[in-house]
Amino acid sequence: xxxxxxxxxxxxxxxxxxxxxxxxxxxxxxxxxxxxxxxxxxxxxxxxxxxxxxxxxxxxxxxxxxxxxxxxxxxxxxxxxxxxxxxxxxxxxxxxxxxxxxxxxxxxxxxxxxxxxxxxxxxxxxxxxxxxxxxxxxxxxxxxxxxxxxxxxxxxxxxxxxxxxxxxxxxxxxxxxxxxxxxxxxxxxxxxxxxxxxxxxxxxxxxxxxxxxxxxxxxxxxxxxxxxxxxxxxxxxxxxxxxxxxxxxxxxxxxxxxxxxxxxxxxxxxxxxxxxxxxxxxxxxxxxxxxxxxxxxxxxxxxxxxxxxxxxxxxxxxxxxxxxxxxxxxxxxxxxxxxxxxxxxxxxxxxxxxxxxxxxxxxxxxxxxxxxxxxxxxxxxxxxxxxxxxxxxxxxxxxxxxxxxxxxxxxxxxxxxxxxxx
Amino acid sequence: xxxxxxxxxxxxxxxxxxxxxxxxxxxxxxxxxxxxxxxxxxxxxxxxxxxxxxxxxxxxxxxxxxxxxxxxxxxxxxxxxxxxxxxxxxxxxxxxxxxxxxxxxxxxxxxxxxxxxxxxxxxxxxxxxxxxxxxxxxxxxxxxxxxxxxxxxxx
Numbered sequence: 039x040x041x042x043x044x045x046x047x048x049x050x051x052x053x054x055x056x057x058x059x060x061x062x063x064x065x066x067x068x069x070x071x072x073x074x075x076x077x078x079x080x081x082x083x084x085x086x087x088x089x090x091x092x093x094x095x096x097x098x099x100x101x102x103x104x105x106x107x108x109x110x111x112x113x114x115x116x117x118x119x120x121x122x123x124x125x126x127x128x129x130x131x132x133x134x135x136x137x138x139x140x141x142x143x144x145x146x147x148x149x150x151x152x153x154x155x156x157x158x159x160x161x162x163x164x165x166x167x168x169x170x171x172x173x174x175x176x177x178x179x180x181x182x183x184x185x186x187x188x189x190x191x192x193x194x195x196x197x198x199x200x201x202x203x204x205x206x207x208x209x210x211x212x213x214x215x216x217x218x219x220x221x222x223x224x225x226x227x228x229x230x231x232x233x234x235x236x237x238x239x240x241x242x243x244x245x246x247x248x249x250x251x252x253x254x255x256x257x258x259x260x261x262x263x264x265x266x267x268x269x270x271x272x273x274x275x276x277x278x279x280x281x282x283x284x285x286x287x288x289x290x291x292x293x294x295x296x297x298x299x300x301x302x303x304x305x306x307x308x309x310x311x312x313x314x315x316x317x318x319x320x321x322x323x324x325x326x327x328x329x330x331x332x333x334x335x336x337x338x339x340x341x342x343x344x345x346x347x348x349x350x351x352x353x354x355x356x357x358x359x360x361x362x363x364x365x366x367x368x369x370x371x372x373x374x375x376x377x378x379x380x381x382x383x384x385x386x387x388x389x390x391x392x393x394x395x396x397x398x399x400x401x402x403x404x405x406x407x408x409x410x411x412x413x414x415x416x417x418x419x420x421x422x423x424x425x426x427x428x429x430x431x432x433x434x435x436x437x438x439x440x441x442x443x444x445x446x447x448x449x450x451x452x453x454x455x456x457x458x459x460x
Numbered sequence: 461x462x463x464x465x466x467x468x469x470x471x472x473x474x475x476x477x478x479x480x481x482x483x484x485x486x487x488x489x490x491x492x493x494x495x496x497x498x499x500x501x502x503x504x505x506x507x508x509x510x511x512x513x514x515x516x517x518x519x520x521x522x523x524x525x526x527x528x529x530x531x532x533x534x535x536x537x538x539x540x541x542x543x544x545x546x547x548x549x550x551x552x553x554x555x556x557x558x559x560x561x562x563x564x565x566x567x568x569x570x571x572x573x574x575x576x577x578x579x580x581x582x583x584x585x586x587x588x589x590x591x592x593x594x595x596x597x598x599x600x601x602x603x604x605x606x607x608x609x610x611x612x613x614x615x
Binding site: 052078080081084089090094096097098330331334335338357358359360361366368370412413414415416417419420423439441442443447451453454455 | 466467469516518519520523525527529532538541542543544545546562564565566567568569570571572573574575576578579580
């Protein structure tokens with residue numbers, strides 16, 4: 039038995055760790071086009087902002103592969119998979135045989151066709167090498183930055199660039215920032231805070247053209263405005279990194295379609311993480327959920343099944359914890375109501391600048407947004423996951439001191455003691 | 461076998477001494493051989509921010525119910541899976557601990573912990589959680605609870 043994983047991020051970790059819980063011996067091979075050992079892509083903005091150095095980018099110890107008996111092929115790109123002969127073909131022509139394959143190639147930046155994209159100092163914001171290149175441009179004197187996209191990664195890029203003393207303008211097509219995790223009211227709270235720190239927003243417009251002579255000089259927006267820029271950072275979003283698998287018999291919709299065992303339509307081939315399209319428990323449909331814990335859980339589930347231990351993961355849904363300067367927010371599930379049968383609970387304390395909003399459907403939490411009031415938020419995340427009926431305690435959910443005391447004794451004890459036994 | 465602490469709410473008096481002893485056990489001002497009740501001499505006020513206990517005493521006005529909740533050291537620890545830095549991890553002895561040097565305070569662990577047992581530590585810089593004080597032989601909260609409302613057991 040030989041396990042092969044294409045990709046080397048957190049889904050791969052989940053897979054390796056699950057396999058090694060049940061199979062100590064059989065070889066595992068990890069293939070990645072990046073030369074680094076497993077690092078955290080969410081930390082690239084912290085690296086750029088100077089909060090973490092290179093040594094803290096790695097999410098597992100240096101001897102991780104050795105300890106887990108993993109052979110790595112780093113800096114080598116998988117260019118094709120021959121599903122019939124069960125082998126992965128690398129860019130240097132090497133063929134890697136597998137018995138069980140996990141595809142965990144993650145996401146790649148979504149870039150709309152843009153004139154001037156090829157100019158020097160135009161960057162994407164996904165990989166470690168992206169921020170190393172941006173860092174270099176700043177060291178070479180870049181002063182003005184334009185960030186395209188006001189989502190999670192765009193704003194983390196903007197925050198890091200402000201910390202590096204650049205002038206930062208963020209351009210966003212939607213009418214609000216963080217549209218994937220916040221509603222309009224919540225996004226205004228966060229935008230106010232970011233503006234206080236000097237970030238300038240241009241909403242409801244997008245980039246028309248990047249102008250420069252070899253190197254970025256200006257960005258022309260669709261609304262006609264022209265901004266000076268030394269660097270441009272594209273952070274519009276990610277799409278599954280699966281181009282090399284298109285046109286094969288592998289079933290692909292937006293991502294590689296998987297069931298709740300992370301199996302694809304091809305026997306012995308699994309997929310996990312940002313390249314996979316699995317079941318979203320809250321939205322009740324197949325979706326790509328490009329978030330970190332989901333990637334780990336999917337990778338872990340794939341690993342167990344690849345090693346012959348049947349496990350399912352059917353509780354995936356979006357959840358995010360993120361902070362900008364001193365504003366922290368945790369959101370999960372539905373953030374903008376999608377149907378009229380959703381009940382809304384909301385508490386906005388303007389003095390304390392806290393915001394808690396919860397959506398209920400049939401007495402169960404289906405989504406929430408907490409800003410500056412995040413302690414114990416995992417209890418609510420878990421209630422979504424469990425489908426816990428909160429009808430009798432719903433108004434306590436908005437309180438900062440919501441806790442186990444709000445639950446009936448027998449349920450509380452079962453959760454606390456059951457948690458200990460779990 | 462992993463060790464876990466079990467709170468007994470029927471006998472918890474809500475005195476918060478577990479919090480005091482927890483702070484003491486993790487205080488950098490702690491002197492070897494000093495007794496826990498000397499905490500007042502060992503903690504230098506105003507030098508740092510207020511110390512955060514790694515234990516959470518739940519109580520609400522109008523109720524007589526109180527109990528102290530710590531990290532459950534779950535076998536299927538969701539905090540370790542959500543952690544973006546690798547700071548939150550399981551040690552070989554089964555404990556879940558946070559490497560506070562590595563933690564960047566993204567609070568993904570708070571988002572993931574079903575018990576709400578991970579706290580934001582001093583200055584809200586890094587996650588702070590129960591490590592079972594195994595280096596001390598026995599958790600400080602269990603050892604010093606005046607009414608034996610906390611118990612450590614192997615499960």
